[in-house]
Amino acid sequence: MRRGGEQEQPARSRARACKVCRCLLRHGALPLQEIVRRLELSPGQVKNSLLVLIQHNCVQAFNAPREALLEGLLQNGSITPAREEIRMNFNKLVFAHYVERCPKPEPFFDPLVDEQSTSSRKRAPKIPYIMEDASNANDSPLSSISGAKRKHNALEGDAELDSTIAENEVLWRANFEKFTFCLKKKFCADRKKPKLKVGTHPIWEAFFEASLIERDSNSVTSPINGIMERLGQKEGGTSMTLDHITRVLEELNCSPSSEDPDSFILDLSRIVEASRNEEIESLVRKKYGQEAFTIFRLLVRERGPVETDKIIDTTILDKQIVHGTLYKLWKDDYIDTERILSGTGTGTGNTQYFVWRVKNTFREQFIDNLCHAALNLRQMVNYIAELLLEGSKDDTKLRNRKNILILALTRHDDSLMLFQDF
Secondary structure (H helix, E strand, O other), X not given: OHHHHHHHHHHHHHHHHHHHHHHHXXXXXXXXXXXXXXXXXXXXXHHHHHHHHHHOOOOOOOOOHHHHHHHHHHHXXXXXXXXXXXXXXXXXXXXXXXXXXXOOOOOOOOHHHHHHHHHHHHOOOOOOOOOOOHHHHHHOHHHHHHHHHHHHHHHHHHHHHHHHHHHHOOOEEEOHHHHHHHHHHHHHHHHHHHHOOOOOHHHHHHHHHOOOEOOOOOEEEEEHHXXXXXXXXXXXXXXXXXXXXXHHHHHOOEEEOOOOOOEEXXXXXXXXXXXXXXXXXXXXXXXXXXXXXXXXXXXXHHOOOEEHHHHHHHHOOOHHHHHHHHHHHHHOOOEEEEEEEEOOOOOOOOEEEEEEEXXXXXXXXXXXXXXXXXXXXXXXXXXXXXXXXXXXXXXXXXHHHHHHHHHHHHHHHHHHHHHHOO
């Protein structure tokens, strides 16, 4: 029996180590507490498994206090900083407004519950005064009621003590609005960079770097002095004059602020709106070709019904190609059509023509396709991860394919963020 137990113990250890390794391969770098939560193992078992994997160079341990703190806030919602080694990184996050203090809960009184408790007290039956022996005093209804009352008072005292502790405790949470705004600002800055003229990149970068005041979530405001200060730190920035910087900012759709004439403001919603249209137009181009992209882009820009002849004249495409392309887009619910009759009489002089417009649901359809594609990519990545765990002769090919799928999944995540979060 002892020898069998000795053989069973290493087998269990190997099985736990395999679970830990599989978890890290599937989800990437994770803190110890997250591995324990996902695998439902004890912290000691997970630590021992990690030590075995580290000894075999399968797992690498690293320390990232600020990232771990942020991860805890994002996953748990709130956290109470206690250790001094965390406070320095924590204060940096608070100063940058990535972490904010949880507001105190407002008092809430339910009038229905209060009325029910009042009415129940009014309907409570009166208990007669009964004289009994001292030996039976503990068994009397009065004794039981008074005992219950003492117990109720004690529980109320404990609850008040707990509430006092909770009120004195400071809780913090991740500022998701700040994270979303920073991602939105970075997205807009990077999105427009390839379209900038030569020599305007330093001014564009300096404008975003000088942004210190956040008036709302749809605009970026930067003072001209801060822009010039950031430009002085870049190559060629010191030679730029104020008139040149102002002219370039206006060309980049950065207008002077109405509240502060010495500051410039950029509307991010215009860049986001244009980027959304470009995403859908890009899908149309990949699926139907350049002609469909040109026609669909025209309909999106017009934002209303467009006659067939106007589409032909504007796009300078062959008539047969336009008709065929319009039919494909209409069949797949990207656009809608309507027949218009011209003339007021019923004679043969009446003519008819068709107008075309983009459907109002084309964005919802695009987002739905994105979600389905992301789900399929995630399932394929998980399947390849399972094959790698089982072992295969084509490990190199599988890893390359997995990396390609992960890049595609990241691209889909960026598109989903553009449509749903920005």
